[in-house]
Amino acid sequence: MIKFVYTNLKLPLDSLDMMAVKYLKDCIEFVKILCDKMHKTSILLPVLILLNNSQRSSILEWVKAISFLLKNYKKRWQNRVGMADILVIIIFIFLVLLILIPTVMFIWLYIVDARQKEHSVLRNYPVVGKVRYLLENIGPELRQYLFANNREGKPFSRHQYINVVKAGKYKSRIHSFGSERDFEQPGFYITNKMFPLLHEELRIDQEPKIDTMLYKIEHEGILQRKEHRHEATVDPFLLADEDAIIIGQDTCKYPFIAKGHVGQSAMSYGSLGKNAITALSRGLAMAGGTWMNTGEGGVSPHHFKGGVDLIMQIGPGLFGVRTKDGQFSEEEFKKKASQEEIKAFEVKLAQGAKTRGGHIEAEKVTEEIAEIRNVEPWTKLDSPNRFKEFNSVEGLMEFVERLRDLGGKPVGVKIVAGSKQEVENFVKTMVEIDKVPDFISIDGAEGGTGATFQELSDAVGLPLFAALPLLDQLLTEYGIRNRTKIIASGKLVTPDMIAYALALGADLVNTARGMMISVGCIMAGVCHNNTCPVGVATTNPDREKALVVEEKMYRVTNYIISLREGLFNVAAAAGVQSPSELSAEHIMYRTPAGNLMTGVEFKESLLKAPTAFLTQETNFTSHETETPREKTLA
Ligand SMILES: Cc1cc2nc3c(=O)[nH]c(=O)nc-3n(C[C@H](O)[C@H](O)[C@H](O)COP(=O)(O)O)c2cc1C
Ligand code: SF4
Secondary structure (H helix, E strand, O other): OHHHHHHHHOOOHHHOOHHHHOOHHHHHHHHHHHHHHOOOOOOHHHHHHHHHOHHHOOHHHHHHHHHHHHHHHHHHHHHOOOHHHHHHHHHHHHHHHHHHHHHHHHHHHHHHHHHOOOOHHHHHOOOOOHHHHHHHHHHHHHHHHHHOOOOOOOOOOHHHHHHHHHHHHHOOOOOOOOOOOOOOOOEEEEOOOOOOOOHHHOOEEOOOOEEEEEEEEEEEOOOOEEEEEEEEEEOOOEEOHHHOEEEOOOOOOOOEEEOOOEEEOOOOEOOEOHHHHHHHHHHHHHHOOOEEEOOOOOOOHHHHOOOOEEEEEEOOOOOOOEOOOOOEOHHHHHHHHOOOOEEEEEEEOOEOOEOOOOEEOHHHOOHHHHHHHOOOOOOOEEOOOOOOOOOOHHHHHHHHHHHHHHHOOOEEEEEOOOOHHHHHHHHHHHHHHOOOOOEEEEEOOOOOOOOOOHHHHHHOOOOHHHHHHHHHHHHHHOOOHHHOEEEEEOOOOOHHHHHHHHHOOOOEEEEOHHHHHHOOOOOOOOHHHOOOOOOOOOOOHHHHOOOOHHHHHHHHHHHHHHHHHHHHHHHHHHOOOOHHHOOHHHEEEEOOOOOEEEHHHHHHHHHHOHHHHHOOOOOHHHHOOOOOOOOOOO
16 A cells, blocks of 8 residues: 555655554654655545554554644644545544444443343353354344255244245245155155046035236346236135035024135234234135134224124133123123124133233233223233133033024134043033034144243143044044034144144134234244234234235235145045045054054044154154244343
8 A cells, every 4th residue: 555655646665664664653653754755745645554554553552643643634734724634534533433433332342241240141251242142133044044944943844934925925836846845754644546536526616706916926036036916816716515614503593604614713903913904804805715713802893894704702801792890791792793794703711822811911902902802001911811700611611502692603612632531521521411512623732822921832732633633533432523613723824734634623724823924924923022023913003014904915815715725636636526525534644653554543543542642743844843033031
C-alpha cells in the first residue's frame, strides 16, 4: 500500500526507510516525516499507513498515534481544509468507532457474563461461551437442512413434511428413483395383489368436481424456484354412498355422514389463530366429505366461515357449554346443538400428548377468545385434567347419553389407551350398562399438542399402532364393534400411514399437524408462546398476518384430496374397490427379528401379549432418529 501511495503521490521511494513502517512506533516517526514532505497533498496517507500497521500496535502506541494525528490535522485544518480532508476525517472517525465500539462491547459483555449467576459456562468462559447458545439455537435448522437425512427428524421427518407441503401446493406427491425407507426396520406393508384393480373398477364418487388453485414449477434454480399459481378443476375422490361412514345411524335423529376418511383433528381457536382456523374451515369445506373438530376451546365464528361440517369438542373446561362459574350449561349446549354446521359432539377425556386438560397462556386469551370460552381475558387457562362431572365409565356414558338426548346428534369420546386392562374395562363396562358412544376417537401417544409437559407427551399412553388394534379387537370380542365407529389419530399425515390405520381397525382418521403444515407450519415448535413465525399457532395480529387465508385454504383442499386419492391408490393395489374395505388382511408386519406376520396375526398376538409389542417399534416411522428442538437453557 505504501508503495502504491508513494507512486501516486510521485514521492521518491528511496526517501523512505521501508523497514521503519514495520511497527507503529516506527510508523509514527514515519508519518511525521511524511507529513512534513506532503504539505500540499492529502492527509489521507498517514492515516492509511497507521492502519496498515495497526495489527502490530499496542494500545499505548495507538493512543500516541491518534494524538499525533489529531494535532497534525488541527495544524493542517488551520492552513487549508479541502473535501479530501473532510472525507478523511469521516473515514478516520468511522474506522476508530469500528474498532472502539466492538472493544467496549466485548469488555462490557465479558464483565456481565463473568458476574452473572445463572449460566455456569459463561462464568468460566465469558463471551466465548455464548457460541454454545448460538449453536444450540441454530442446531435444529442445521440438522434439519444439512445433517439429517430425509427420513430423520421428529416429530416429522423431512420426507413426511415435504409430502404434506407438496400435496397442498402442487397436489402431486410423485417422486422418482426409489424409496428411502429402511426396509431392514420393523413396520407394516400393504399386501398387494398380483392383479390390482383398474382405476375404473374402483368405487369412487368423482362428483362434484372441485375448483381449486395449484402451483406449477417453471424453473428450479439453486437460489430460487420460479413457479406460478393457476386455477384447476380436480376430482374429489369421495367415497361412494354405499362406502360412506355413518355415525349415529341407529341412535341419533341427525346422524353424521362422512364421504371421506380424513378430517381435521381437534385444535382450538386459541391454540391456532383466526387466520389458520378460517383457512382450514374454508379449505376443508371446498374439499367436501370431511370435517373439522373444534378442539376443546369451543366454537368460534371463524369455524363457520367455510361452512364445513363441525364436530364440537367438549373438554373438562366445558368451554362453550358452561356457565361463567364453570358448570355444564344445558342451555348453552342446546344452542350449539341447534346449529346446523355442528354435526356431532366429542367428549374429550385425553389426547396423546397430554392426559390432562387444555392449557393456554394468558397472552393468547384475547377478549374474543375469552368471550367464546366464557372466561376472563388475558388470564392463563388451565382446564382440570378430568371432568368434574364424572370419574367412571358409567358416569362418562351417562353424560354421553345426556348430550345425545339433548342434541339429537352423535356423541363420541376421545381417549388415549393406557393398557389393555384399561381399554378392556372400558369396553366391558359399556357392554354391562348397554351404553355405547357413537364414535371413539383414539389418539396415539405420539399425538401433538399446542402446549403440554414433557413427561406427559413422552411417557404417557400407548402409541397408536398398538392402541388402535387393541381397541378394535376388544370391541369386536365383546360384540359391540358394530355399534360405534373408531376415529384414529397420531401422525397419520400420508396415505400409507392412514391405510395402515384403516387396516388396523379405524373407520376414519383425524390429522392435526398435517393440517397445520398445510396452512404453513414450519415445525418451529413454539406454538405455546404465541410467537409462531408463520402465523399459524398465534393470536397476535402482527404474527397472524403472515398467514394469507386466500392462499392457504387451497392447500388444505389439495392436501385432503391428495390423501383420499392416495388411499384409492392403496386400495387398488390391495385389490379392494374402496379404502373402506381395507382390513388386517391387507397388511403385513415385519417384526424386529425380520419375521413376517399377517395383519390378522399381528392383531391377535397384540391382544394376547400387548407388552411384547410395546417394547418393539410398531410404527415404521419410529426408527427415525430424534432431533431435539429445545434449547437446554443450561
Ligand atoms: C396445536 C394443537 C392443538 C391441539 N388441540 C387439541 C384440543 O383442543 N383437543 C384435543 O383433543 N386434541 C388437541 N390436539 C391433539 C390433536 O387433536 C391430535 O389428537 C394429535 O395431535 C394427533 O394428531 P396429529 O399427529 O395428526 O397431530 C391438538 C394438537 C395440536 C398440534
Ligand atoms: S411454525 Fe412452529 S409455532 Fe407455528 S404452528 Fe408450526 S410448530 Fe407451532
